[in-house]
Amino acid sequence: MPDQIETLKQxxxxxxxxxxxxxxEPDKPRELEQVAAQVAAAAARLxxxxxxxxxxxxxxxxxxxxxxxxxxxxxxxxxQLFQVKTNREYTAMQHEIDTLKADNSLLExxxxxxxxxxxxxxxxxxxxxxxxASETERLHDERGRIERELTEVRDKIAQLERQRQTIVxxxxxxxxxxxxxxxxxxxxxxxxxxxxxxxxxxxRRLPPQVINEVYLKAKLVSCESCNRILYFDEAHSxx
Numbered sequence: 001m002p003d004q005i006e007t008l009k010q011x012x013x014x015x016x017x018x019x020x021x022x023x024x025e026p027d028k029p030r031e032l033e034q035v036a037a038q039v040a041a042a043a044a045r046l047x048x049x050x051x052x053x054x055x056x057x058x059x060x061x062x063x064x065x066x067x068x069x070x071x072x073x074x075x076x077x078x079x080q081l082f083q084v085k086t087n088r089e090y091t092a093m094q095h096e097i098d099t100l101k102a103d104n105s106l107l108e109x110x111x112x113x114x115x116x117x118x119x120x121x122x123x124x125x126x127x128x129x130x131x132x133a134s135e136t137e138r139l140h141d142e143r144g145r146i147e148r149e150l151t152e153v154r155d156k157i158a159q160l161e162r163q164r165q166t167i168v169x170x171x172x173x174x175x176x177x178x179x180x181x182x183x184x185x186x187x188x189x190x191x192x193x194x195x196x197x198x199x200x201x202x203x204r205r206l207p208p209q210v211i212n213e214v215y216l217k218a219k220l221v222s223c224e225s226c227n228r229i230l231y232f233d234e235a236h237s238x239x
Contacts, residue, residue, distance in 0.1 A: 005191075005217065005231045007170045008179055012191040014167070018160045019188025021153050028150045035135075035142045042135040046128040053121040060114040067107045074100045175220060182227050192223075193233040202226035 077097050084090045168176065183190035192200035197211055204225040213221045214230045221230050 004171065004175055004220075007167060008175070008191050008229065009231065011164065011167050011171065011179070012189075014160050014164050015183055015190070016188050018157055018164070019183075021157050021160075024153050025150065028146045028153070032143060032146050035139050039132070039135040039139045042128070042132040046125070046132045049121065049125040049128040053118065053125050056114055056118045056121050060111060060118060063107055063111050063114065067104060067111060070100055070104050070107065074104065178220065179229060182222070182229060186226060186228055189228065191229045191231060193231055199223040199226060199228065199230065201228040206230075 074097055077093055077100070081090065081093055081097070084093060171179070179190050186201065189201060194200060194206070194211065194214055195203070197208075198205050202223060202225050204223065206223065210221060210224065210230070213219070214232050217232070222228065223230055
């Protein structure tokens with residue numbers, strides 16, 4: 001039995017590392033998804049900035065066309081002003097011209113305001129474009145890093161699996177079956193040392209009889225609380 005415990009300790013070291021690495025595997029694609037989401041968000045901001053700029057440019061053109069039409073109408077009225085025959089008609093037409101000029105002045109202010117807004121929107125689009133390009137480049141770098149790390153993790157798992165296969169034949173099938181059952185149940189930790197008079201896995205205090213059985217090393221002894229296999233180790237017993 002002491003030899004079995006030593007073999008299980010070797011196996012536990014390997015299995016614990018395999019379990020740790022396998023937990024990392026699904027984390028890598030999730031990291032990539034997070035970066036991809038940030039890239040998509042930057043692209044969406046760029047699209048919104050471009051649409052805003054286009055809308056402002058369209059509004060500017062529409063107002064410029066409207067202003068040109070109104071100015072043409074003013075010139076037409078001014079040309080007709082001196083063709084009227086009565087003071088009343090002259091006054092009415094002059095009033096219409098003044099009203100159109102006032103409206104045109106407001107339109108000119110609106111066009112100038114749109115120029116400012118377009119300038120700001122152009123700068124915003126440039127900033128969004130740079131941010132999107134930066135995020136895309138970062139995604140490329142992150143993808144490379146994650147793929148390298150994922151390859152390293154998988155290579156390490158394969159190496160550990162090969163090491164495991166050299167040890168497994170030394171463990172009796174019933175012992176291996178019991179060990180692997182607890183290994184799966186307790187997330188990669190099936191074998192733990194005594195910590196004074198407590199379980200090294202769940203830290204529950206153990207009955208004196210169980211502790212004595214562990215010291216005797218005559219059979220596999222499990223914690224009554226977490227089912228992990230217990231072993232005595234001089235270094236851990238002094239913790």
